[in-house]
Amino acid sequence: MRLGGAQLLDSREILPGQWLQAYLAPDLVAGARAGQFVHVRTGDYSGLVLRRPFSYNTIDPLAGTLTIHFRTVGRGTAWFTQLRPGDRIDMLGPLGRPFEVDPRSRHLLLVAGGLGIAGVRALADEAIRDGRQVTLLFGAATAREVYPSSLLPDEVEYVVATDDGSVGHHGFVTDLVPEYEAWADQAFACGPLPMLRTLSNLAATRRQRLGVASLGRKRGAGRPLAPGSPQARKKAFLQVSMEQNMGCAVGACLGCVVMTTSGTPQRVCREGPVFAAEEIAWEGGW
Amino acid sequence: MKARRRVVTGSAASVKRRPTVRKIKPAIAPVARRASSSASAGSAATARSAASAAARPEPSLPAAPIDLAVDLGRGLVLGNPILVASGTFGYGIEYGDVVDVQRLGAICCKGTTLRPRIGNPTPRVTETPGGMLNSIGLQNPGVDAVVEKYASTWAGWQVPVIVNVAGESIGDYVEVVRRLDGVPGVAGIELNISCPNVGAGGIQFAIDANAAGAVTAAVRRATDLPLLVKLSPNVADVRPIARAIADGGADALTAVNTLSGIAVAPSRARPLLGNVYGGLSGPAIKPVALRIVYEVTQVVDIPVIAIGGVAELADVLDYLAVGAVAAQVGTAIFADPGLPVRLIGELADECRGRGLDSYRPLIGTALPKRAAPPSARGVEYRP
Ligand SMILES: Cc1cc2nc3c(=O)[nH]c(=O)nc-3n(C[C@H](O)[C@H](O)[C@H](O)COP(=O)(O)O)c2cc1C
Ligand code: FES
Numbered sequence: 303m304r305l306g307g308a309q310l311l312d313s314r315e316i317l318p319g320q321w322l323q324a325y326l327a328p329d330l331v332a333g334a335r336a337g338q339f340v341h342v343r344t345g346d347y348s349g350l351v352l353r354r355p356f357s358y359n360t361i362d363p364l365a366g367t368l369t370i371h372f373r374t375v376g377r378g379t380a381w382f383t384q385l386r387p388g389d390r391i392d393m394l395g396p397l398g399r400p401f402e403v404d405p406r407s408r409h410l411l412l413v414a415g416g417l418g419i420a421g422v423r424a425l426a427d428e429a430i431r432d433g434r435q436v437t438l439l440f441g442a443a444t445a446r447e448v449y450p451s452s453l454l455p456d457e458v459e460y461v462v463a464t465d466d467g468s469v470g471h472h473g474f475v476t477d478l479v480p481e482y483e484a485w486a487d488q489a490f491a492c493g494p495l496p497m498l499r500t501l502s503n504l505a506a507t508r509r510q511r512l513g514v515a516s517l518g519r520k521r522g523a524g525r526p527l528a529p530g531s532p533q534a535r536k537k538a539f540l541q542v543s544m545e546q547n548m549g550c551a552v553g554a555c556l557g558c559v560v561m562t563t564s565g566t567p568q569r570v571c572r573e574g575p576v577f578a579a580e581e582i583a584w585e586g587g588w
Numbered sequence: 589m590k591a592r593r594r595v596v597t598g599s600a601a602s603v604k605r606r607p608t609v610r611k612i613k614p615a616i617a618p619v620a621r622r623a624s625s626s627a628s629a630g631s632a633a634t635a636r637s638a639a640s641a642a643a644r645p646e647p648s649l650p651a652a653p654i655d656l657a658v659d660l661g662r663g664l665v666l667g668n669p670i671l672v673a674s675g676t677f678g679y680g681i682e683y684g685d686v687v688d689v690q691r692l693g694a695i696c697c698k699g700t701t702l703r704p705r706i707g708n709p710t711p712r713v714t715e716t717p718g719g720m721l722n723s724i725g726l727q728n729p730g731v732d733a734v735v736e737k738y739a740s741t742w743a744g745w746q747v748p749v750i751v752n753v754a755g756e757s758i759g760d761y762v763e764v765v766r767r768l769d770g771v772p773g774v775a776g777i778e779l780n781i782s783c784p785n786v787g788a789g790g791i792q793f794a795i796d797a798n799a800a801g802a803v804t805a806a807v808r809r810a811t812d813l814p815l816l817v818k819l820s821p822n823v824a825d826v827r828p829i830a831r832a833i834a835d836g837g838a839d840a841l842t843a844v845n846t847l848s849g850i851a852v853a854p855s856r857a858r859p860l861l862g863n864v865y866g867g868l869s870g871p872a873i874k875p876v877a878l879r880i881v882y883e884v885t886q887v888v889d890i891p892v893i894a895i896g897g898v899a900e901l902a903d904v905l906d907y908l909a910v911g912a913v914a915a916q917v918g919t920a921i922f923a924d925p926g927l928p929v930r931l932i933g934e935l936a937d938e939c940r941g942r943g944l945d946s947y948r949p950l951i952g953t954a955l956p957k958r959a960a961p962p963s964a965r966g967v968e969y970r971p
Contacts, residue, residue, distance in 0.1 A: 303685040305925065343923055347899060351870045351919055352715045378715070394686070394925070549713045549720065550922045552686075554678030556698070556727045557713035567706055567727060572682075588709040588862070 303552065304329050308342075308393045310385050311367065317447055320373050320417070321383055322359070328366030330393050334358050335400035336424035337543055337576040340370070341551035343392040344381045353394065354378050355548050355571070357420045357492075360427060371420040397551050398575045401425050401490050401543075402536040403434070411486035412438040413501060415475055415493025419449045421543040421575070422492045430457045437461065437482055441475025441497065444468045476500040484512055491579075492543035502579040505540035538578030546570040561587040654936040655946035658693065658914050660891055661839040664748060664776050664814035666693040666914065668932045669947065670904070673895050673918030674699055674752035674778060674818075675724065679738045680745070683925050690746045691929050693914060696842075697738070699754040699780050702764050704730040709862030714851050719870030719897070720919055721849055723863040726754050726783075731764045735771055742773030750776040750816060756786040758803050762810045769811040776814035779807060779838075782822070782845045794820035794845070797832040804836030816893065819843040819880065821873070826880050827887045834888040842893045842916065843884055844877045870919040871897040878910060885911025886955060899927070901934040908947070909954035 306329030313323045330340055339357045344350040356370035374380050385391065403410065403425075410429045412422045419440060429436050437459040442448050445468035451460050462470030463478055471478055476497055479489075483504070491501050508514070535541050549557035553572035561583040562568050568577070656668035674696040680689055689695065707727025714721050728734065734751070742749040751774055755761040761779065768774045781793035781800055793799045804817050817833045819826055821844040830841060846867025851860040877896025885892050894907035895916040904915045917928045939947050 305686045347920070347923055348871060349718055350715065351718065351720055351923055352713075353923055547711045547713045549722065549919075550676070550678075550682070552678075552682045552925075554682035554698075555676060555713070555722070555922070556707060556724045557722060559707070559710060559712070559727070561706075565706070586709060588706065 303394065303397060305392065305394050306330050307390050308340075308368075310387050310389045310391070312387060313383070313385060315383075316371075316450060316453065320371065320447075321379075322369055322371050322453070323382065323385070324367055324369045325391075325393075326365075326367050327393055330395045331361055331363055331366050331368050334361050334363075334368070334396035336361070336428045337400035337421070337541075338396040338398050339551075339575065340368070340393045340395035341397055341548070341571075342370075342382075342394075344378055345391070346381060350378050350381065352378075352549060353551065354382070355397075355551055357424070357543070357575075358396070359420045359423045361424050371417070371423070373417050394551065398571055399532065399535075399573065401428075401541055401576050402532050403429065403432070404488060404536050407434065407487035409435050409485050409487045410437070411479070411482050411489040412436060413441075413475060413479065413489060413491040413493070413497070414438065414449075415441045415497040416443075416447065418491070418493030418497075418543070420492070421545075422490050423454075425490055426455060426458050430455050435459075437485070439463070439475050439478045439482070441465075441493070474500070476504070479504055483508055486539075488538075489540045490543075491540065492545075498542045498544075498579075498582075499584045501540060502542070502582065502584055505579050508539060534578045534581060535576060538580065540579035541576050542579050542582065543575045544570050544577060544582070545575070652940065652945060654939045654944070655948075656693075656932070656936060656939075658891070660776070660814055660816070660913075662776075662812065662814040664839070666748065667691075667746075668693040668935070669893075669908075669914030670928050670931045670935070671696060671750075671893065671914060671916040672921060672928050673916040674780065675722070676918040676921050679734070680747070680749055681738070681741065683921070686925050688929055691932060692747050693932070694748045694750050694775070696750045696752050696778050696916065697734075698728055699726045699752045700728050700731050700734050700764060700768075701726055701754050702731055702760050704728065704733065711860060711862055712866075714860055714866070716849070716851060716868065716870075717872065719868050719872035720922075721851055721861060721866030721868055722846065723861045723866040725863060731767045735767065735774075739771050739773040742775075745773075748775030749773060750778050750814075752778045752780050752818075753807075754780040754783050755803075756783060758785075758787075758806045761803055762806050765807050765811045765813070769813055774813065776816060776839075777807070777811065778816040778818055778842055779803065780818050780845065782818070782820040792820065792822075794818075794829065795823045797828040800829050801832030801836040804833045804838050808837030814839045816840045816842050818845055818895075819884065820845045821876055821880055821896075822848045827883055830884045830888050834890050838890060840891040840893060840913075841884060841888065842895055843880050844873070844896050847873050847876060869896070871899055873897050874903060874906075878906060881907055881912050882910040882955070885952070898931075899924075901931055901938060904931055904935060905938065905950060906954075908950040909952070911952045911955050913951060 308325040308327035311324040316322045341353040359369040359371040441463045443465045463475040546558040549555035551571040558570040559567035658666040658669045671694045680695040708725030753764045784790040817838040846869045849868040853860040874897030881894045891913040893914045894912035898917045899920040907915045
């Protein structure tokens with residue numbers, strides 16, 4: 303974790319109300335991995351007292367650049383859209399724990415709902431660099447909100463669903479999953495809670511439905527792994543990137559927790575944001 | 589000509605006792621720690637150089653050392669008057685990569701209870717204009733786990749760690765404090781009394797002078813650790829409560845905790861926070877906290893540590909002017925983790941700029957004139 307300056311290189315509205323910004327931030331890029339995030343300070347402390355967390359949308363270690371992708375939802379995000387190339391801002395990162403891909407996984411299924419694309423986008427790059435095959439299932443309300451395929455690596459198979467059927471599958475992105483379940487070695491998802499919950503249910507019944515052995519687990523080795531541990535995630539078929547309002551983003555304030563099946567809330571900023579789907583208590587539990 | 593007003597209530601000799609010692613831990617003297625912190629110098633010299641280093645932004649500048657030490661009584665002497673507020677700095681380790689925690693005046697750790705608590709449902713935090721609401725619900729692993737996990741780390745630190753304690757009954761508070769008493773690494777106690785007293789119909793200790801005085805007195809009997817008690821701003825008149833706490837034997841007051849508030853979910857279908865109610869903090873609460881510190885410092889003789897919206901040196905100076913001896917930084921850390929340590933240097937520079945060799949003349953300058961200025965140090969220990 304480092305505090306570093308970031309210089310805005312490029313800022314554009316790629317979809318109505320959705321922005322893609324590239325920053326030169328070598329300190330924040332070094333060692334960063336897909337699934338992690340930066341906590342970014344706004345310039346107006348008198349009004350906006352909290353930093354804003356953004357996933358590493360893409361990471362370019364050679365150029366020392368990163369991109370973030372966000373929707374303007376309030377004064378904070380609006381502030382970022384006012385920045386001009388050359389402006390410098392203050393970022394804290396890399397924060398949180400990344401996605402963990404089992405070295406034996408050949409086929410990765412990425413599932414994103416809306417802005418959730420920002421949470422898994424960098425994993426597509428990482429996986430392709432490592433020689434894996436990637437299918438990205440993307441869901442949005444309408445065609446107007448579909449992430450441009452031109453912003454994805456050519457190697458990614460990109461499948462779209464829209465709620466209104468204006469492009470791609472007419473329905474939820476989760477409808478598309480069963481078609482890929484047998485192909486995928488592991489799945490990684492980010493998006494609205496109902497989407498993640500549905501995926502988690504699918505993942506939980508997958509082995510029975512498909513008759514496959516779980517990845518990497520020796521017979522009888524059923525010892526539960528510590529919540530939030532990289533091992534727990536590496537072994538999981540489905541890893542989810544969780545969202546929560548944040549204060550500190552370093553594990554100090556306990557503002558950002560999710561309830562886990564262990565009965566102890568875990569910090570999204572520290573143990574997460576990536577969790578194994580089976581670690582999350584989807585119905586809450588407080 | 590500069591006025592060198594010493595703000596003291598005791599004899600000059602007792603005040604000057606070890607003026608530059610950064611910290612004296614009560615009960616168990618961490619001899620090994622001292623020895624490891626400097627192989628060459630004696631313990632007093634080590635402490636002195638640490639204190640002056642904290643007061644000087646640039647060691648190469650031939651700047652005069654400024655006395656920033658804060659004596660809170662019972663041997664708890666802070667190297668400088670900038671603390672970090674409970675709940676915003678975890679257990680002191682979380683910000684370790686980006687903050688030089690050893691330079692802080694003290695760390696108030698997350699609220700600690702007798703038994704583990706899972707806290708409130710989410711969302712737990714949300715931003716508000718100039719502030720934020722939080723409803724963490726005192727999530728913590730319980731006092732035994734806190735001691736086991738963190739105390740040995742704290743014992744190796746120069747910076748005093750003050751454990752913030754919460755409870756649902758006087759018995760809870762007393763039991764937590766008993767388990768902290770004598771633990772190396774625990775430099776003091778800060779009682780968070782903004783908790784419902786389950787035995788008394790759920791009325792918060794902090795809003796009732798009798799309950800606040802009673803819990804203070806009970807804890808006082810249970811420990812010789814320096815005892816700070818944290819006032820709630822959610823009361824009509826804080827003065828009788830502050831007096832009752834001082835009479836109960838507190839060594840210092842901290843003021844204030846968060847202001848009660850709510851936010852509404854964007855759907856407008858329900859309140860936003862999982863627990864409905866949250867505590868407001870940040871710059872938005874500073875005028876309220878300032879008013880409370882102003883009122884409290886005029887009615888008690890124990891030191892008062894200000895909390896609420898500190899975001900720059902001017903805020904610290906304002907709090908000193910209304911009689912606080914020190915200030916805690918909370919919410920501002922989230923945006924600017926380096927702020928507390930920076931404030932220490934800025935305060936020393938401010939003193940230097942005014943030709944002062946101590947920050948104490950800055951204390952109480954905005955208070956109505958009265959015979960004796962408010963105390964800058966703790967009451968003497970009377971067994
Ligand atoms: C996220 C958060 C958690 C807090 N937790 C505690 C706590 O456990 N115990 C306590 O006494 N105060 C707690 N506080 C209150 C702060 O210590 C402080 O009194 C308050 O935030 C006002 O200071 P500020 O405006 O500088 O933040 C908490 C505040 C925040 C923002
Ligand atoms: S945001 Fe503070 S603990 Fe996660």
